[in-house]
Every structure is written in C-alpha cells, then in structure tokens.
Amino acid sequence: MSEVKPGWKTLPEGDIVKGGTAAEFKTGDWRSERPVWFPERCIHCMFCWISCPDSSIVVKDGKMTGIDYDHCKGCGICVKECPVKPNKALEMKPEREGSCQR
Amino acid sequence: MASLKELATRKDPLTGGHRMCPGCGAPIVVRQILLASKDPVVVVSATGCLEVSTTIFPYSAWNVPFLHNAFENAGATMSGVEAAYQNFKKKGKIDQHINFVAFGGDGGTYDIGLQSLSGAMERGHDLTYVCYNNEAYMNTGVQRSGATPRGANTTTEPAGKVSQGKVQWRKDLTEIMVAHNIPYVAQGIIGNWSDLTRKAEKAFSIRGPKFMNILQPCRLGWGYRPDATLELARLAFETCAWPVYEVENGVYKISKPKEKKPVIEYLKPQDRFRHLFKPGNEALLADIQAEVDRRWGQLLAKEAPRQGSGQ
Numbered sequence: 001m002s003e004v005k006p007g008w009k010t011l012p013e014g015d016i017v018k019g020g021t022a023a024e025f026k027t028g029d030w031r032s033e034r035p036v037w038f039p040e041r042c043i044h045c046m047f048c049w050i051s052c053p054d055s056s057i058v059v060k061d062g063k064m065t066g067i068d069y070d071h072c073k074g075c076g077i078c079v080k081e082c083p084v085k086p087n088k089a090l091e092m093k094p095e096r097e098g099s100c101q102r
Numbered sequence: 103m104a105s106l107k108e109l110a111t112r113k114d115p116l117t118g119g120h121r122m123c124p125g126c127g128a129p130i131v132v133r134q135i136l137l138a139s140k141d142p143v144v145v146v147s148a149t150g151c152l153e154v155s156t157t158i159f160p161y162s163a164w165n166v167p168f169l170h171n172a173f174e175n176a177g178a179t180m181s182g183v184e185a186a187y188q189n190f191k192k193k194g195k196i197d198q199h200i201n202f203v204a205f206g207g208d209g210g211t212y213d214i215g216l217q218s219l220s221g222a223m224e225r226g227h228d229l230t231y232v233c234y235n236n237e238a239y240m241n242t243g244v245q246r247s248g249a250t251p252r253g254a255n256t257t258t259e260p261a262g263k264v265s266q267g268k269v270q271w272r273k274d275l276t277e278i279m280v281a282h283n284i285p286y287v288a289q290g291i292i293g294n295w296s297d298l299t300r301k302a303e304k305a306f307s308i309r310g311p312k313f314m315n316i317l318q319p320c321r322l323g324w325g326y327r328p329d330a331t332l333e334l335a336r337l338a339f340e341t342c343a344w345p346v347y348e349v350e351n352g353v354y355k356i357s358k359p360k361e362k363k364p365v366i367e368y369l370k371p372q373d374r375f376r377h378l379f380k381p382g383n384e385a386l387l388a389d390i391q392a393e394v395d396r397r398w399g400q401l402l403a404k405e406a407p408r409q410g411s412g413q
Binding site: 045 | 106107109110111114116117118119120121122123124125126127128129130133134137156157158159160161162163164165166167168170295321327328329330331332333
C-alpha cells in the first residue's frame with residue numbers, strides 16, 4: 001500500500017466566482033412603490049446615498065445624478081432620510097404612477 | 103474624518119442586486135464600514151442573512167475579495183487570512199496595507215461563532231470583527247439568540263397565553279470583548295453614518311484586534327415598515343436601550359442622547375413587542391425600563407474615572 005495522501009498544495013481549490021456579478025440580477029421588480037427624485041430641490045447632501053441598502057443611488061463627482069431602478073427595491077429609506085424642507089427632494093409614488101411619469 | 107463627498111469617490115463595496123429584504127440594515131452596515139477604509143479590504147462573513155443573500159450562486163454582490171465561510175468560524179478564517187498576509191509581507195511578496203474585516207450576525211457572533219471570535223481576539227490578529235446585530239436568527243426565521251432582548255416575540259419563544267416572548271435578558275457581548283483587553287471596541291447603530299464611519303476609520307487606523315457591535319433593525323423580524331430602519335436604530339440610542347460608545351485601550355467614551363427618552367418609545371413601533379402593551383404586562387414593561395436604566399447607569403459609571411482624573 002503506497003497511497004500518497006494529498007497535501008495542501010495538491011488539494012483542489014475551492015470555487016472562485018467573479019465579484020460584483022449580482023448587478024446582473026435585477027431586483028427592481030420587487031417594488032410596489034418607487035422613489036422619485038426632484039433634482040431642482042436636491043441639495044446633494046448624499047444622505048440618501050450613504051443610507052441606501054441596495055447601492056441604488058447613483059452619484060457622480062460628489063453629486064446625486066439619479067436612481068438605479070433596476071436594483072432599487074422601493075424600501076423608502078432614502079425618502080425618510082432626505083433632509084430637504086418643506087418638500088423633500090425624493091418622494092415615494094405608487095409604482096404604476098411613477099413608471100408612467102418616466 | 104472623510105466627508106460624504108470623499109466617501110462617494112470610493113468604489114462601492116457592494117453592488118445592487120443582492121437579495122436582502124427591502125429596507126434591510128445589514129448592507130447599510132457593510133457599505134458604511136467598508137467605505138471608511140482607504141486601503142484595500144478582504145472580507146469574510148459568518149453564515150447569516152448577509153452571507154447567503156449576497157452570494158447566491160453564481161452571483162456575488164461583493165466588489166471586494168470575499169471568502170465564503172461556515173457559521174462558527176468567521177474569526178478563525180479571518181485569522182488565517184491575516185496570518186498568511188503577515189507571512190507574505192515578511193517575505194517581501196506584498197507591501198500594501200490591507201484591512202481585514204469579518205462580518206457576523208448576532209447568531210454567528212454572540213452564540214455560534216463566539217469561540218473562534220474570542221480566539222482571534224486573544225491571539226491578537228490585526229483584524230476588525232463587525233457584528234451586524236439584528237437580535238435574532240433572522241435568516242432561518244426569527245429564532246431567539248443570545249442577543250434577543252427580553253420580551254421580544256420570536257418563533258422559538260413566541261408570545262401567547264403562556265409566554266410573553268423571550269424570558270432572559272440579552273448578554274452583553276461588547277463588554278465580553280472589552281474584557282479581552284483589545285485595543286478598540288465599539289458599539290454603534292446604523293442610523294448615524296458619521297459616527298459609524300468615524301468609528302470604522304478609527305478601527306482601521308489601529309493595529310491589532312478590533313471589535314464593533316452595530317445594532318441593525320430587521321424589518322422582517324422586528325415588524326415595522328421598511329423605511330423606518332434607521333429611525334428605529336436612532337430610537338434605540340435615544341432611549342439608551344442600545345448605548346452607543348467606544349472603548350479605546352480600556353478608556354470608555356460614551357455618546358449620550360440629548361434627552362433620555364422612555365424605552366416604550368422604542369418598543370412601541372415594533373411588532374415583536376406588541377404583546378407587551380396588552381393589559382397585564384405593565385410589570386414586564388416596567389422591568390424592561392428598570393433593566394435599561396440599570397445597564398445605562400453601570401455603563402456611565404465606567405466612564406466616570408476618566409472624568410475624575412481631569413483628562
């Protein structure tokens with residue numbers, strides 16, 4: 001019996017999958033309400049961006065530029081955290097109404 | 103401390119398209135903590151909501167190196183990765199600084215992974231362990247954990263005619279970590295991004311084992327509208343039900359709310375505590391308030407010596 005046991009160098013590696021691929025999976029169809037952005041009211045404080053669980057607030061060069069509706073699940077945290085008064089720069093609208101506007 | 107505009111120039115550690123619930127706090131914990139790192143990070147996560155929902159095969163929501171891991175050994179796995187890095191560094195194969203971050207839910211941290219976490223802290227590995235604490239085993243269907251507060255309704259200690267939710271008080275894991283005499287221990291909430299990113303930056307600036315315990319409301323297990331996640335975390339801070347503080351080299355620094363609100367303001371919006379407001383449970387509510395006050399007083403007393411020495 002001259003069985004050679006595998007060492008750590010010869011054992012097969014675990015599976016390695018590419019990172020960031022969940023972006024290809026659209027979770028936007030989970031929504032029943034969608035946040036709608038009003039750029040003219042926005043003060044670009046980025047509170048919505050840092051609070052979003054789904055990385056769905058799109059920012060560029062320190063400014064908010066829109067919402068990623070492909071992945072936004074419509075939780076409404078961004079609307080709640082928006083500090084702009086008296087009218088927030090983000091408002092929740094029923095999904096059907098929101099999509100007709102755009 | 104990095105401003106939000108500065109943080110926004112960094113690469114988002116998580117992509118959208120993961121399958122956490124709408125309004126889940128766990129990805130908020132991950133984003134706010136990892137964005138605070140200027141250096142590259144390597145992440146491992148104990149089994150839990152975060153792990154299973156961000157890595158559903160063949161997808162991965164992580165833009166940073168991420169290791170799949172079992173429930174009980176996030177601390178051990180990260181120790182191994184960190185030890186390998188130190189060896190590579192010694193041999194001159196790598197010279198860049200890397201931050202090692204382990205995430206675990208309260209189940210994977212308070213209960214199942216406590217031994218590997220304790221070992222990693224005791225051995226002094228240069229890593230940051232972050233507990234995203236939603237106070238029950240949410241991923242498997244809201245079973246009680248060591249982090250579940252007294253009176254909370256869970257599927258293993260349901261509120262009904264016989265029982266009024268969990269019987270025991272929760273254990274104080276943050277203090278267990280302080281007792282490891284590690285350089286940095288912090289307890290925080292997700293409702294205050296500036297405090298959380300500052301604490302994460304501080305943790306990343308310190309060499310040695312660091313531990314952070316972050317309260318993360320769970321819309322499914324706690325029962326509230328998904329947009330209230332951050333608001334509820336702030337209420338936990340304002341009522342002192344979840345004190346926010348840090349311990350750097352044994353020195354306590356406590357964030358005190360402007361006005362300490364009664365704990366019912368925090369309990370009332372949550373479905374898991376709904377039964378406490380039925381007639382007959384007044385004593386239990388008073389009991390919870392008394393325990394919150396007792397623990398808050400105990401914590402304040404730990405900060406006192408520092409003030410007394412005039413520092």
